[in-house]
Amino acid sequence: MTKRAGERPPGSRAEAEVPVDPWYEKLILDFRQRRLCAESGLVVIKGRETPWYQNRQGRVRYYLLPPYKADTALQTMAVFEQIIHRHSGMHRHQGGLAIYVLEGEGYTIVDGERFDWTAGDLLLLPIKPGGVAHQHFNRHSSRPARWLAFIPMAFQECLSSEVVQLETSPDWLSLENAKENAQPGTRQDYSASSQNAGFPRAIVGEAKEAGGTTLLDALFKLRDEYRRQSETGLKVVCGPDLPWERNRQGIMKWYLHPGKRDTAIRSLVVYVQEIPPGGKSGRQRCPGGLVYYVLDGRGAVDVDGTRYQWEQGDCIALPLKNFGVEYQFFNLDGQNPARYLTVTPNFFEVLGVDLGSS
Structure with missing residues (x-):
């Protein structure tokens, strides 16, 4: 290819003509701030100093909640406690998280299926297309149930998770500032993807599991193995x-x-x-x-x-x-x-x- 007169090769523009990168230094500062937070943030979050809040899903207190609680040394995991008197609200979000039962007995309805639990058990919400709809119930009216949720936030972002409120907690209306909000049982879908609800059409039939010997086939085999574990585990x-x-x-x-x-x-x-x-x-x-x-x-x-x-x-x-x-x-x-x-x-x-x- 013939070079035209006066033409510079790629990357050889005069230094004055190249704009300053607006993001690189910000990137360095951002990583530095994260490392400083790891060095100086709270390591022990005292339970007796952690306040309770009421929201449409239930009564909760947050130990870790990135990025909103920015004073803790760890910013990669959300950890909160929930107390249940009758039942929680119902919402839908992606799974991949665990709930440890601290006190009481109850059950959780996950996509229409009931799972019973008691103190010392670990409830697992599976990863499914569109997430899982779930609601928690206390079996005893005379004493509350309590549990802890652990949510790895990086996974939630990779799973494109969103929280969609489907039913309001009965405790929500006890707050004076909630009187004008939705009544218990009212469905409220705030999903950003609600216009595209439903499963996409399969181009290739899914009736049988993947076979073949290519590396792509190997990925499909991993897919099938994880689907089985998520369904039957x-x-x-x-x-x-x-x-x-x-x-x-x-x-x-x-x-x-x-x-x-x-x-x-x-x-x-x-x-x-x-x-x-x-x-x-x-x-x-x-x-x-x-x-x-x-x-x-x-x-x-x-x-x-x-x-x-x-x-x-x-x-x-x-x-x-x-x-x-x-x-x-x-x-x-x-x-x-x-x-x-x-x-x-x-x-x-x-x-x-x-x-x-x-």
């Missing part, structure tokens, strides 16, 4: 049925684990750990990103040399750091054991257990 993991194990970190029982294939979701790793009276956990370095909720007891956790006190009802969030965090838990009660629930997103199979840290 456990939706409620019963806590009393789980065995305890002793390992180098301590005494644990696992609800969700990368090696478990019998549950409806695999997006989280969940376990309960118990520390004997006056005892301690192992000391470990990990990438961070773990969330702990104290079920029983009081104690302390050392994180990179700094000690934080905790007690029943507190939430502990280990920050994410590019060289990891070193931590160890201590039971400061010499008479009673301490227990805490631990939850972290399951990135391990795609990003490695180290997650880029040491």
